[in-house]
Amino acid sequence: MSTPLESCCGNRAEQVTSQIRPRDRGPAPCLVCGASGTAVEHRTLLHMLRPDRVGRLGDREFRFCDAPGCDTVYFSVDGEVSFGTADLRERVGLKTTGDPQAPVCYCFGFTVGDLEADVRLGRTPTAVGRIREMVKARQCVCEVRNPSGRCCLGEIARIARPSNSEKG
Numbered sequence: 783m784s785t786p787l788e789s790c791c792g793n794r795a796e797q798v799t800s801q802i803r804p805r806d807r808g809p810a811p812c813l814v815c816g817a818s819g820t821a822v823e824h825r826t827l828l829h830m831l832r833p834d835r836v837g838r839l840g841d842r843e844f845r846f847c848d849a850p851g852c853d854t855v856y857f858s859v860d861g862e863v864s865f866g867t868a869d870l871r872e873r874v875g876l877k878t879t880g881d882p883q884a885p886v887c888y889c890f891g892f893t894v895g896d897l898e899a900d901v902r903l904g905r906t907p908t909a910v911g912r913i914r915e916m917v918k919a920r921q922c923v924c925e926v927r928n929p930s931g932r933c934c935l936g937e938i939a940r941i942a943r944p945s946n947s948e949k950g
């Protein structure tokens with residue numbers, strides 16, 4: 783109960799996961815770049831995909847590719863279907879580089895630029911602080927708003943770490 787809040791979706795994700803055989807929920811390599819893709823619910827895809835793409839889902843298991851250099855966002859474990867950034871209604875911040883308007887928190891609308899400005903201007907409360915508060919108040923719906931289907935706080939922590947921007 784007293785552990786710090788790092789994600790709003792962990793408990794719910796566990797509930798869903800427990801209903802499905804574990805081997806079906808493990809990571810799978812992206813069909814295009816080979817990066818390890820994490821499990822994503824159909825519910826998330828239904829919200830993210832353009833309406834005319836939804837019919838391709840079938841009853842396949844999908845994974846989310848978070849590799850910034852890869853245009854593939856979702857791919858099926860059976861290797862039959864993949865969806866790129868153009869197949870989504872939502873811009874995927876992870877797949878966008880160098881744009882301060884790229885979204886990072888989809889529930890509350892914070893961008894990469896917001897996070898950078900916090901650091902540059904020393905603003906408080908920071909966007910991360912405000913997101914944590916709202917997550918704590920359970921005002922987020924990451925499983926349908928965030929393309930990854932997961933809470934944005936992990937990804938934000940990655941962006942907010944200054945050393946990361948130095949890497950190619």
Ligand SMILES: [Zn+2]
Binds near residue numbers: 814817847848852853
């Ligand atoms: Zn990929």
